[in-house]
Amino acid sequence: MSTAPPPLHVRGITVRFAGLTALDDLSFTVAPGTIHALIGPNGAGKSTCFNVLSGLTRPDSGTVSLGEQELTGLPVHKIASLGVARTFQNIVVTAGTVGDNLMLGRHTLSRAGFAASALRLPSAVREQREHRARAREIAELTGLGPLFDSPVALLSYGDRKRVELARALCLEPRVLLLDEPVAGMNGGERARTVEVLRTVREELGLSVLLVEHDMALVMRLAEDVTVLDFGRRIAAGAPDVVQADPEVRRAYLGAPATEERTP
Numbered sequence: 001m002s003t004a005p006p007p008l009h010v011r012g013i014t015v016r017f018a019g020l021t022a023l024d025d026l027s028f029t030v031a032p033g034t035i036h037a038l039i040g041p042n043g044a045g046k047s048t049c050f051n052v053l054s055g056l057t058r059p060d061s062g063t064v065s066l067g068e069q070e071l072t073g074l075p076v077h078k079i080a081s082l083g084v085a086r087t088f089q090n091i092v093v094t095a096g097t098v099g100d101n102l103m104l105g106r107h108t109l110s111r112a113g114f115a116a117s118a119l120r121l122p123s124a125v126r127e128q129r130e131h132r133a134r135a136r137e138i139a140e141l142t143g144l145g146p147l148f149d150s151p152v153a154l155l156s157y158g159d160r161k162r163v164e165l166a167r168a169l170c171l172e173p174r175v176l177l178l179d180e181p182v183a184g185m186n187g188g189e190r191a192r193t194v195e196v197l198r199t200v201r202e203e204l205g206l207s208v209l210l211v212e213h214d215m216a217l218v219m220r221l222a223e224d225v226t227v228l229d230f231g232r233r234i235a236a237g238a239p240d241v242v243q244a245d246p247e248v249r250r251a252y253l254g255a256p257a258t259e260e261r262t263p
């Protein structure tokens with residue numbers, strides 16, 4: 001297992017869209033090697049936060065750092081290469097085999113240049129072989145091993161969503177940003193994904209920041225929870241503490257958090 005990742009610090013992030021404050025002075029820390037959930041009702045600012053962390057949105061104020069490394073304002077590819085990878089809510093993977101898609105994830109780690117690869121120089125061929133072997137290991141870890149050579153188009157919805165997860169893991173991230181990893185999955189697929197996430201965190205020792213509407217899953221998987229409402233942090237702490245918080249219950253319009261969808 002690799003060494004523990006540095007903490008991911010979010011400090012005083014504010015994002016405004018025209019007259020609307022999507023994030024209002026938001027601060028939290030993803031502790032090394034933990035699973036941290038970011039939850040809140042629709043429009044609370046969760047996606048905006050992910051967009052800031054992955055470099056898609058520049059905040060009006062505030063900073064994001066991974067340990068000592070400042071990430072605020074860096075371009076998407078730079079943030080990814082510094083160890084922060086993300087998955088997207090909607091599956092984008094439809095073409096190629098599972099292996100092809102995982103190799104795309106390895107692309108940014110390739111040292112061999114285009115010319116060396118095109119000319120099939122021995123060093124480039126060796127490097128490709130190593131990347132493919134690592135992609136296979138990650139496929140095994142995420143339960144996709146037997147599907148490595150299968151076209152993604154033929155996979156079930158749950159497996160395709162796991163290809164997206166495995167592709168992000170192929171970047172060898174230290175922090176993984178997971179945007180609704182079980183959205184649209186059936187009960188069996190959800191349970192399988194929870195298992196895979198636990199294995200991945202244990203085996204790879206990375207930190208995970210999770211946005212997920214499935215409260216039962218969040219409560220089972222996360223060690224820390226940050227709750228947003230209208231861009232503000234309204235509660236933070238261990239799942240049972242957050243769940244009992246009156247303001248959190250109010251934000252969810254009286255719907256007790258535990259009675260939402262179950263995996």
Ligand SMILES: Nc1ncnc2c1ncn2[C@@H]1O[C@H](COP(=O)(O)OP(=O)(O)OP(=O)(O)O)[C@@H](O)[C@H]1O
Pocket residue numbers: 017018020021022040041042043044045046047048049
């Ligand atoms: N590009 C944008 N331009 C204008 N307003 C935006 C933009 N992106 C988000 N918003 C607004 O910012 C607020 C926060 O949206 P965001 O998508 O971050 O919430 P969310 O918590 O991810 O919601 P959901 O759970 O529905 O995905 C919302 O009021 C949304 O309408």
